[in-house]
Amino acid sequence: MSGRAGFGGRLARLDPPSRVGALVGAVLLVAVGTFLLAPELVGYPLVAAVLVVGYGLFADQATTVRALTLAATVVTVLVLALITVYLVAQSIPAFRTMGPGIVLKRAPFxxxxxxxxxxxxxxxxxxxxxxxxxxxxxxxxxxxxxxxxxxxxxxxxxxxxxxxxxxxxxxxxxxxxxxxxxxxxxxxxxxxxxxxxxxxxxxxxxxxxxxxxxxxxxxxxxxxxxxxxxxxxxxxxxxxxxxxxxxxxxxxxxxxxxxxxxxxxxxxxxxxxxxxxxxxxxxxxxxxxxxxxxxxxxxxxxxxxxxxxxxxxxxxxxxxxxxxxxxxxxxxxxxxxxxxxxxxxxxxxx
Structure with a gap:
């Protein structure tokens, strides 16, 4: 409760454009986190994100678009990082089994x-x-x-x-x-x-x-x-x-x-x-x-x-x-x- 009150208090102290941007960014972050951690529940924050973005475009379009582009950039970097980690993690057994021979071994290959x-x-x-x-x-x-x-x-x-x-x-x-x-x-x-x-x-x-x-x-x-x-x-x-x-x-x-x-x-x-x-x-x-x-x-x-x-x-x-x-x-x-x-x-x- 105190955490929510603290966040609400900080949000209330922001000027209207910053408040809209903070709301949009927070909801999008929750939607992305839910998709990664509990994908079966992603529908709820996704609906909330659509509603908040719609409100943001109506209330302050420039700030909302800035928040959306920032969120898109963060998601892109995050997805690429996850792909890289997954790719490397899945290849470790082969590198462990073959060692340097995976790129240096002579026939049979x-x-x-x-x-x-x-x-x-x-x-x-x-x-x-x-x-x-x-x-x-x-x-x-x-x-x-x-x-x-x-x-x-x-x-x-x-x-x-x-x-x-x-x-x-x-x-x-x-x-x-x-x-x-x-x-x-x-x-x-x-x-x-x-x-x-x-x-x-x-x-x-x-x-x-x-x-x-x-x-x-x-x-x-x-x-x-x-x-x-x-x-x-x-x-x-x-x-x-x-x-x-x-x-x-x-x-x-x-x-x-x-x-x-x-x-x-x-x-x-x-x-x-x-x-x-x-x-x-x-x-x-x-x-x-x-x-x-x-x-x-x-x-x-x-x-x-x-x-x-x-x-x-x-x-x-x-x-x-x-x-x-x-x-x-x-x-x-x-x-x-x-x-x-x-x-x-x-x-x-x-």
Missing amino acids: WNPDSGLFSLVPMIWGTVVTTLIATLVAAPLGVAGAVFIAEMAPDWARGLLKPAVEGLAGVPSIVYGFIGLTLLSPFMSTNFGLPTLGSLLVVGAVIGAMALPTVVSVAEDAIDSVPSAMKDGSLALGATDWQTTTDVTLPAAFSGVSAAVLLGVGRAVGETMAATVILANVTTLPDPLYDVFGNTITLTSLIASQYGIASGTQMSALFAAGVILFVTVLGLSLGSQYVERRMERSFGGNR
């Missing part, structure tokens, strides 16, 4: 019957397909972005930009099916491959999938370069191409690099295309650099085996998720480092 769960072939398959996808998406994506932003006439840009953005919405299973039914038979027929799937086909398909993302984000970065910088370069006698290569692209480098890293991130995390095209081969290609091999990736391992996994095998799949998580986190930190270096080099925000 993956044999659930014998309790072997080395992820070396899957890591190698992910690295190779990501490199191939980057070689496809990075140069073609940046070139396409430069053409749309700097060279294409207005009518062509009006057609190309929506078309590229529309390609980004095509489901990955469609790309995978095209790779399986068209590219894989072509490679098998003309190169005499023993199996339909190959790392080269998967890398090319994933690179094509990442192209719209790279083109769209890089084009926005290039288009946001101030026109005064371009006009100054042209006024000094530089050609359009020299202005693009020596002024526009360096000024937009952080945005362009972010576009490429987004494409790489999609390549690393792509699941369905790799699962559809690749066979369930858990060995390294021979020789190791053979891009026509059929080694499984980390994502396709999870997608193809989670339905039959249990015990340590399921934990090994979570360990594959941890490796993917750390990889994407490293890419994100690397992009931020590159952006800061470029900001210091150019003395601006780009």
